[in-house]
Amino acid sequence: MTTGQAPSDKRRGNLPPLEFHVPEPCYRPGDVVDYSHLEIPEAGTVRRPDEACEARETWPLTSDLIRVLDDEDHAVGPWNPGLDAETLRRILRTMALTRAFDDRMYRGQRQGKTSFYMKSTGEEAISVACAFALASDDMVFPSYRQQGILISRGYPLVEMINQIYSNRADRLKGRQLPIMYSAKDYGFFTISGNLATQFPQAVGWAMASAIKGDTRIATSFIGEGSSAEGDFHAAMTFAAVYNAPVVLNVVNNQWAISSFSGFAGAERTTFAARAAGYGIAGLRVDGNDALAVYAAMDWAANRARANKGPTLIEHFTYRAEGHSTSDDPSAYRSAREAEEWPLGDPIMRLKNHLVAMGEWSEEQHAEMDRVLAEDVRAATKEAEKNGILGHGLHHPFHTMFEDVFEELPWHLEEQAEQAISERRTKWPEWKE
């Protein structure tokens, strides 16, 4: 038997050495920021296909950017949802409440009332406007930065704070990291710390809804960073294969902790453009424009409800603050990014629009902010009556062993006895 001949080394001699590419963001701490390379189309210029169109008709939109609010604070173009002033004020108020809540909880963490918090500053339009565009019983599979949806749906702030404090009134019995809410009655799935797992789950929920001939749809949110997970591919494939009534959202806030969007593939294409590879509808929207976000979710929800299939929406935005209270973004990115962000602040933009309509004023806005801060403060005081983290007012000890299974098996019963005995050894006076 003869062996094959190895390719000649000579032929490779003229080739350049292979180069390894590691993405690097444009700006690091201290750098001057220039966003002129970002293509930001004028508001109102993007075509709005029919909600029942072929998926491919949307694909040009995945490299564009749907924008409704123009530089003069007017709502323009085919995507203008034409919401009345009262609805706009409600959206504005809910966004402002979300920000006031975030600010208060952030301070609470710094004051030692809990271990951890995550703000959604700069991204309020995405959660809140999506919630307003959905029916209240559509099922949401959130990531950790969609507190605006819970607040939009009227979930009590006190319950949120009880969870954040892991206190004795926490409905989740102090088991979950702060902000990992679960609110079934509000169509809000239990949040996971393992990223992107909710994406295929939302598709499964939507499949079930279709199997049962229901009318409710599902939606899910992930960050651009975790769109790199295999779960994203699983979700997109299942959504496409079963034509699931689901709206899949990628919140592209540019940063996944310290890794910029290039580590999820943003150097080469948009996140919305991935829709084309799966043959589903895709939209790319200015995530700091509440009206554009509302219009995109409304379009996709109507499409799903009409059995026309799933949609992938990329919300283009900027994470204005750290990833969490455990993060210091000044260590890896330029502070000027947030200041220079060309799409502005979502709350200011909607406020200015309402002012331009003659439906709102600076005085009203200041008064609203004052009232909201007071509401949050009152809710905080109320929740603190139930205890803050680490001050003993947690759920009864035995609950630690409950809900692992529906019924307590013998080995957990034994371990519970051991835990209680350890407790008595450490604190002989302890009673529960």
Next chain:
Amino acid sequence: MLEEEPVSLHEAPTRSLNMIEAINDALDIMMSHDPDVVIMGEDVGYFGGVFRATAGLQKKYGMNRVFDSPINECGIVGAAVGMAAYGLRPVPEIQFADYIYPGLDQLVSEAARLRYRSAGEFIAPITIRSPFGGGIFGGQTHSQSPEALFTHVAGLKTVIPSTPHDAKGLLIAAIEDNDPVVFFEPKRIYNGPFDGNYDSPSRTWKAHPGGKVPEGYYSIPLGKARTVREGSALTVLVYGTMVHVAEAVLEAKGVDAEIIDLRTLVPLDIEAVEKSVEKTGKCLVIHEATRTSGFGAELVALVQERCFYHLEAPIERVTGFDTPYPHSLEWAYFPGPVRIGEAVDRLMKD
């Protein structure tokens, strides 16, 4: 979950079924009892599964309830979690246990944790069926026994039947259970019991009492072991294919062993284990899976912790080797009659 004992073999009319037919029967019964039961997986729909476990079910219950899935275990388990959150009772099939790993995060971090992390708001009544184990010349990617990966996870139940009778009753109980269950089917004994002698003629379930399957609905509670044979000289803790191998070896050696088929690894029937070891004073643990950190280690530790003063000899552990499952040397890997026999001899030498 029913608390009563399974329908007696002597009372209900029975049929002679192999394990695949018994599993198909259980699925059929649960689909007709509960409109929320749905089946998905690779090739399970029109074709009825590569091992035929879902044969005829799509035709009978429609494509909305029995359907093929993409080759994506993360998606299969992830979608099942979402379906369970909706209120369905999914019974996904993972074609081979060896393929389950891409679905592990969805199973370990999601299905197993929903009830706990949501304080009971969301549950995952999912039964993941998957053929496992070797002895069919499947090579290293169609022969593994990964049960210990799942018994290590808080919130998962792990069930392994060893006869058609048990497969049906345990699968019905698993589907009715409100917690996620990993249901591993020992594919070597789908068609008949196996005594470990690969060169002897294969047998069918027809002549075996475990192949007599009662008609209609019955369930076998999870967490209840089965005493395969009573004895006083030695306790054998075993499950799946190895139940039959152990039975044959001890029969051939004429040892008066008590063989306990665990049936459910989590929750484990610790009472049955303790009672037997306290009676016999000797314990042999057998599984086909690799040795290190295998479920046998857990069993040995439990017996040592709870029955030490009854033990008359060191506990013996017979397992597969810590190698991938080799193709050509499959029977050198398999913990067959020689390996088991030597352990029995060590235990019985005094």
